[in-house]
Amino acid sequence: MASTPLKRPYLDHYPDASGYYGPFGGNHYPPSLRPHLDALTEAYNSLRHDPNFISTLHEVRKTLQGRPTPLHYLANTSAQVKGAQIYAKREDLNHTGAHKINHCVGFALLALHIHKSKLIAETGAGQHGVALATAAAYFGLECEVHMGAIDVQKQASNVGRMRLLGAKVVAAGAKEDRADGAGNLKDASDSAFQAYTAQAETSLYAIGSAIGPHPFPWLVREFQATVGVEAREQFLDMSGGVLPDHVVACVAGGSNALGMFTAFVDDEDVTLHAVEPLGTSSNAGQHAATLSFGRPGTLHGAQSIVIQNEDDSPAPVRSIASGLVYPGVGPEIAHLHHAGRIKVATITDDEVINTFFRMAKQEGIIVALESAHALAYAIKLAKERPSTEKILVNLSGRGDKDVDYVLEKYGDRLGR
Incomplete structure (x- = not known):
């Protein structure tokens, strides 16, 4: 399937009248x-x-949800990494704990x-x-x-x-x-x-x-766009009018990623990174990295990229993060990937757990296992990039829901 350049301004052209x-x-x-x-x-x-x-x-967003959510410079992590500077959009501070x-x-x-x-x-x-x-x-x-x-x-x-x-x-x-x-x-x-x-x-x-x-998919993107709109304005205020070099979000269906990405999709100097769950390995059934291992197919009423069996049925997938255990991606994420607008990375369960503990001990933030995928990759990326560059990551949810599970399964890492 040959890729085609994106039409701009992006939000004026996608989706088309038929929802494509x-x-x-x-x-x-x-x-x-x-x-x-x-x-x-x-x-x-x-x-x-x-x-x-x-x-x-x-x-309602102001009085019930508590918006706008803050933009938070991860000073301790950035200092330890000694590379690019990492900023987090704190969607975990929404009422109910996520975007x-x-x-x-x-x-x-x-x-x-x-x-x-x-x-x-x-x-x-x-x-x-x-x-x-x-x-x-x-x-x-x-x-x-x-x-x-x-x-x-x-x-x-x-x-x-x-x-x-x-x-x-x-x-x-x-x-x-x-x-x-x-x-x-x-x-x-x-x-x-x-x-x-x-x-x-x-x-x-x-x-x-x-x-x-x-x-x-369009409605969810429209309602989630508040994340990117706020983050863009907040980042410009904090940086003196300079946009981030990289924007990072975890991806399954794509709600938190599109909420962040669409505010920067027309900025060619901003690299968008979609982070997928590699689970325990790249072997079939041990991950949910759809963009990395899937192919075109139809799932839940839309044409997209799907991890499939040989008979084209959705294949088994897994991840430590329940919210990422899905054998497909949203059609807009598939489109942005197909057009070359987003880069795809993968993070393992082990890297997620290490980041879960690291963020708690180093930043005082208990992050959702889903969000820990994005943060784990942002830290890896920061190590590879110079200190003059800035990374904006969507911290999409809090990890209160995951604490009991993580301590039961990985409590031996507390002392590390």
């Missing part, structure tokens, strides 16, 4: 759902310029405007589920969250938070802890889609990342 980002995207849901998705597209197109909608969204609430609030507002009474979604690590349950409670909506059975056990604290907030939590997939990734994010997505199909008249599918058919 270059060769990726589109709407491959069953025809029975097409009217609902078309209505959602039409509704957002009218609301995105509506002063009342925009004003309400901004007010996910940015689009959950947006979806809840959309649901009210199109007269839907319920939000349905999938979740991996549980951060999206907690954020959606929070938004639903705030706006008086029902909430149903589908979560892989393994993740229900692994992320018990987030399951409890969702239920406390009034959400119904549905366990999906296998219950046993299997290495092939069963009972994780893909199973949750399949289960949520089936539930939405049965309840589309009264419910809105508040998808958890920039995946799925049009308009979902």
Whole structure:
């Protein structure tokens, strides 16, 4: 598949009217759902310029979420690395602990405007589920969250938070802890889609990342763009008007990455880095590095890059980070990679755990295992680059949800 240069200004051209980002995207849901998705597209197109909608969204982000989140210079880590300077956009300081609430609030507002009474979604690590349950409670909506059975056990604290907030939590997939990734994010997505199909008249599918058919990837990018807009302005203020040399984010579906990348996508001097989970090895079934090992295919209603078996079915994947256990990427991430706009890197589980402990002891920040992928790579990159360069990394979530699991499995590293 030959790559083509990106059209600029980027945000004015992607997606196209059919929901495509270059060769990726589109709407491959069953025809029975097409009217609902078309209505959602039409509704957002009218609301995105509506002063009342925009004003309400901004007010909720300020008073409920706690935006803007700060930009934080990682002084201790930068001094120890003695290379490029590392800055973190602290999305972990959002209410509910991650960037996910940015689009959950947006979806809840959309649901009210199109007269839907319920939000349905999938979740991996549980951060999206907690954020959606929070938004639903705030706006008086029902909430149903589908979560892989393994993740229900692994992320018990987030399951409890969702239920406390009034959400119904549905366990999906296998219950046993299997290495092939069963009972994780893909199973949750399949289960949520089936539930939405049965309840589309009264419910809105508040998808958890920039995946799925049009308009979902576009909506998630639109609501997450606040991350990059803030980070760009904050960085320019801190640096005296100079942009970062590198912008780094972990990638599975792509919500946190697109939230950051789109603010810099037209800046050719800024290198964008997408960091994937290499798990325990590059062997099949031991990682979830889709851009590195996948090929074109269709998953959850969109054409994208997918890790596949020989029969084109989604292949088993794994990662220590529940939110990254997905055999595909969002179509826009696939497009940016195909066009050569983003560089792809991989980080192993072992590197993630080392970074988890390092950030806690060295910076006083307990980071999500998902975010630790991005930070681990940012540290590696900083060692290779001169001290005159600056790296901006999206610290997309806090690691409170991961503490019990990490201490149980890797507590012997505490003394290192």
